[in-house]
Amino acid sequence: MYLEKRKINGVDHFFIMESYTEGGRLKRRTLYELGPEPEKFIVYPGGNSFYVHESIELGILEKGYSVDTFELEALMWEFVNPRLRMVLKQPDKKKTHGYMSRAKLREAQAGLHEFDKRRIHFLRFGVIDQSDIEKRPYRFFNVLIGKSRDEIECMIDERERKLKKNQLKTYVYTIFNLQKYFKDRETALKNPVFLNQEKLEDAFLNELCSLNRDEGFIGEKRTTLHPYLVKYFIMFYENRFPTYQTQGHAHQRREKFFYMPRETSSDMSIRKACALLGLSVEEYNRMTKKELSRRFKRLAHKCHPDKGGTNGEFVELCKAYESLLKAKS
Structure with a gap:
């Protein structure tokens, strides 16, 4: 089991997922939807203790899937009250494969x-x-x-x-x-x-x-x-390279960085791709791959979500560049 976080209408929603094998391939399935407030499934009976509300385990079992109570507790650990986490030992969710040569x-x-x-x-x-x-x-x-x-x-x-x-x-x-x-x-x-x-x-x-x-x-x-x-x-x-390279990061402080845009799937015409990069088809035909790459990088900075662009605009620009680059190959 593992947790997946998805943005729905701008709000983070959490899902309990599971990998499984079908037809010789690894796939995924949803075991339980926790919603935007997974911490509400943590129950505190008193003292320094907690348990995961039985509705999750029952919900998974009703779907016909098996669930390990201890693995579930380890999975939900991050939603436990921070003060209690300081007192208790984190449940072990690591799967060991035993000794292997x-x-x-x-x-x-x-x-x-x-x-x-x-x-x-x-x-x-x-x-x-x-x-x-x-x-x-x-x-x-x-x-x-x-x-x-x-x-x-x-x-x-x-x-x-x-x-x-x-x-x-x-x-x-x-x-x-x-x-x-x-x-x-x-x-x-x-x-x-x-x-x-x-x-x-x-x-x-x-x-x-x-x-x-x-x-x-x-x-x-x-x-x-x-x-x-x-x-x-x-x-x-x-981002930029540091002016010097370290030999590792064992003692460095860390900070959070993550971004996941929405997916698009359809291909586009050369004319539309050119328009997204602000080019006429004639200008594109005269361009080298290197010139096309420079233009793409410049526009990518401008439409980045952190600079006022939207996720959709950024992905569309990537898609347009790929189409034009592919056509020149």
Whole structure:
């Protein structure tokens, strides 16, 4: 089980979700809708104690799904009164896979996506050099096993919120493995701030579009940028590299950052895409990919939601750029 947060009419609503296997594929299903006030399901019988209202467990059982009371308590822990959380020990919601040899770990982790492993690795160590990912089957990658794409994204979202703002660009640089585009390995691994930034932007857009086309990651064919990935575009362009690179983030204070736009799915014509970027078809035809990229980046900053634009405008602009870039390929 895991928690998912969705915005409905501008208000956060919480859902208890579950990953399950069907036809050899991992999918998700809703077990219970908690609504905008999940804390109302926490009952305090007196003293330093609490329990989760039985309506949740009964509601899940009535749907024909099983539920573990202790796992449910661990899931609802964040909604318990903060004062009580200071007194009580947090329930353990970690699933252990027992001891595994390296060979068994490699076998168990064989189907994990590299992008997921890169994200988990950085969120744990905070370092750019991830050259050991394929050589060493880290045990903490096991948190990815048996989870649907949605559950993985919810878990990683929660961890990404703890990143410090000055880590965000380094985070995106690392998880998209952008250092591989540069011959100067020492600078690429230690001080990406000194790299050719135009080449870096081109590398990022190339990797972002490539991941968006990867059905092994998204699980479907896409003609628009998936909402899972739009946040990384924002992180990359709205943040700067620190003037020096640290060797990790074990002792750093952290702050919250997360944004998830709504999804759009339909493709658009070249004429409409040009109009969204303020171009005539003739101007577009004369443009190089590099010139198109520059125009897109400039407009993306202007219509970003934090600068007065809307989520829909931003996603439409991304969609228009993808269509025009694809037409030039």
